[in-house]
Amino acid sequence: MKDYKFAIILGIVVIVLILVAIGMEWSKSGSSKKSPAPYDLVTTFKGDAGTSRAFTWYTSESSAGGVLELVKGQVSSFVELDVLRVEANSRAIKTDNGTRGVHKAEVTELEPGTLYSYRVGSGLEGEWSSVAEFTTEEVGLDSVRFINVADSQGESADDFKLWGKTLSKAFQTFPEAKFIVHNGDLTENPEDSAGWDQFFGNVQGLLSGIPLMPVTGNHDEIDDDATDFTSHFNLPDNGAKGSIAGISYSFDYGPVHVSVLNTESNLKKQAEWLKQDLKSTNKEWKIVAMHRPAYGGNSYKKVEDWTDIFDAYKVDLVLQGHNHEYSRSYPLRAGKIVPEGENPVGAKKGTVYVVTNASGGKFNEKKVDQFYHAVHFQNYKQMFAGISVTKDSLTYQAYDVDGKMLDEFVLTH
DSSP states (O other): OHHHHHHHHHHHHHHHHHHHHHHHHHHHHTGGGOOOOOEEEEEEOOSOTTTOEEEEEEESSTTOOOEEEEEESOOSOOTTSOOEEEEOEEEEEEEBTEEEEEEEEEEOSOOTTOEEEEEEESSSTTOBOOOEEEEOOOTTOOOEEEEEEOOOOBSSHHHHHHHHHHHHHHHHHOTTOOOEEEOSOOBSOTTOHHHHHHHHHTTHHHHTTSOEEEOOOTTTSBTTBOHHHHHTOOOOOOSOTTSOTTSSEEEEETTEEEEEOOTTSOHHHHHHHHHHHHHHOOOSEEEEEOSSOSSSSSOOGGGHHHHHHHHHTTOOEEEEOSSSSEEEEOOEETTEEOOTTOOOTTOOOOBEEEEEOOSSSOOOOOOOOOTTEEEEEOOSSOEEEEEEEOSSEEEEEEEETTSOEEEEEEEEO
16 A cells, blocks of 8 residues: 555656646747747848838747838827838747747838838737837938947846946937947847847837947857847848858948947958948048957957058047947057147048947956057946037047046047
8 A cells, every 4th residue: 555655646746747847848948928029129220321220029929920010200009090011021040948030120212301100010909019219310411429338248137227227328318319339248148038138128118219230249249150149130231241241231320431340250351341341431430330449458459450441541430349448549540649739631630449338237357558548447337428420520428327427539520
């Protein structure tokens, strides 16, 4: 009898363990949470900022369809309106939380300087995002303001709350900013889907309307793989041959041309592409964004060839990340400080290199001062910068998350 009871108890224990294991597998695959509801929604530039806009969103239901609906003006309902309907390019992607759906859409032939309202979803009632808005670039715009941040690089929910607070403060300080340049290392681990969800979730109200233009960092591309990073953005595919689409690219807004470089791979071909990219632009201001710094708290030797190109094509400003401290160089040319007041006829005054500290919770100790440092400090506070550009001047203002301005400089043409 005792053996019989023991066998029954043992059998029950085995069944419970099997059910627990099945439950854990279901939870891991996300099958208990599958939904066509959109999340991680972000807008970007892909083509002309005056006539187009691109979008990306995720669904936990990997087979869900993807649709974007767009109307001119500010609306709260899409019923009985003249709605432009665009089918998304949808695919499944494997993550550490099961297979999810990735949806990318682009709308073109829009009117410049116009407010639009949109929503994304499966196309079925109850499966739409909240209505969001964006405004296309005006024709002939000769000024622009944008936000620069770097290294949100969170691991925990609290880390990403800091990132959310930083970006919110940036837009409180610069409410007219038209886009964001993020200098890389968006999350600590690109395969951690919860990190991506928290990255977007803490700033969803901003990123659904304000384009986020990201740089690939060493925590975004690992061992030549940037799948998770690129899956979250619908970016220009006009970069270097041999590079993964969306990790080197360029775009224009107003008087500014921005060239985005990837310091993690394909450096030589990017150098050739950069020459042509800078040569072909007619914009007054040339800005480069990259992750590992050429001149920051320290220098990344592998990008030395790039600085020669910056000199040759008179790049005005290089936005950098990676060092998790604040650093600004003097204007540099050929690796040397340009003497104050020097302005040869037909030449710019040199290139300024900046690292805008971190926008998340991770900081490094201040590195040793270098000859090129005009400003160099570690305040152990999240930071952001507002960059205001007109035809004749570029004003850079760096703030901490409390709203205190810690650095400012002006470049003129």
